[in-house]
Amino acid sequence: MQAIMLINAVVFLLSFANPGSLLWYGAFFPSLSHELWRFVSYAFIHVNFMHVLFNMLMFWMFATDVCKTLGERSFTALYLISAVFAGVFSLFFYSIGIMGPHPIIGASGALFGVMAAYAFLFPERTILMFFIIPMKIKYAIWIFIAIDLFMANSGDNIAHYTHLGGVLSGFLFMLAWSRPKQEKTYSKEFFKEKAQRYEQKPPLEGELYAGSLNAKEEKLNEILEKINRSGLQSLSQEERNYLQWFGQQNKRRS
Numbered sequence: 001m002q003a004i005m006l007i008n009a010v011v012f013l014l015s016f017a018n019p020g021s022l023l024w025y026g027a028f029f030p031s032l033s034h035e036l037w038r039f040v041s042y043a044f045i046h047v048n049f050m051h052v053l054f055n056m057l058m059f060w061m062f063a064t065d066v067c068k069t070l071g072e073r074s075f076t077a078l079y080l081i082s083a084v085f086a087g088v089f090s091l092f093f094y095s096i097g098i099m100g101p102h103p104i105i106g107a108s109g110a111l112f113g114v115m116a117a118y119a120f121l122f123p124e125r126t127i128l129m130f131f132i133i134p135m136k137i138k139y140a141i142w143i144f145i146a147i148d149l150f151m152a153n154s155g156d157n158i159a160h161y162t163h164l165g166g167v168l169s170g171f172l173f174m175l176a177w178s179r180p181k182q183e184k185t186y187s188k189e190f191f192k193e194k195a196q197r198y199e200q201k202p203p204l205e206g207e208l209y210a211g212s213l214n215a216k217e218e219k220l221n222e223i224l225e226k227i228n229r230s231g232l233q234s235l236s237q238e239e240r241n242y243l244q245w246f247g248q249q250n251k252r253r254s
Contacts, residue, residue: 001067004079005056008107011044012052019047027103028087030094043083045105055107061127062111062118069121071230074177082113082169089165104159109166116141116170120178141167 015022028042046052067075086109093099118125123138135143145167148160223239235243 001063001072001075004063004076005059007044008046008052008056012046012049015045015047023047023103023105027105028090029103030091030099030101033087033091039084039087040080042087042103042105043079043107043110046107047105051106055111059107059111059114062114066114066117066121068230069234070117070177071226071234073229078113078117078170078173078177079110081173082166083107083110085169085172086110086113086162086165089168090159090162093161098153099159099161104162106159108159109162112144112163112166113170113173115144116167117174120171120174 011022011026022045026038026041026045028038032038046055063075063079066078070078087104090099090104090109119137119141123136125137126134127137127140129135129140129143145164148163151158151160219242223235223243226234226239
């Protein structure tokens, strides 16, 4: 998350040196959509101080908790995918002449993807609409969408359809991210089955978590990597149980 903000800030500072070249080589031009880097580069370009300030302020407000929940890797994927999808989404409206020939710059498309993820994860949280009106995010996100739809053809030089592409991308990303993961080992059902199986006869040490030593250590390394990446609060109850069990086994052996 910090890296994304830093890149936006650095690119903005570089725009003072030669804004024309930065726009020409990095902005999203519909006629140059075959230059694939533009689907990402445009989302880091701002040439107006208020533009970058507002976008980064909104990014910080919504991205902090989303990043903590998803982890750095998934959050970065969300941001970049939303930027790319927002650009692709805009191509259709360019092709039918609604958006005109104007290029797209700015983090807004990716930002709306992050906002959609925030609404998906924390629908009951209250935000200040326009920094004034308190409203739950699950309602506010629809007002943002309605505003973009209403203002899409107003000629205000804002890529409203790109915003809508970002919102759609954010929701699709979160639907994919939240799909139930197939439980590989050590599930609750696994524990219940073992408990019933050895109800009359207590299991031998280590039998509850059957498997080779390498498999057990691999599971431990996965959990430790998750802690390092996303923090202890990101662990499921099953992972916490496994850490506790592994620690008890090491105490017994020592």
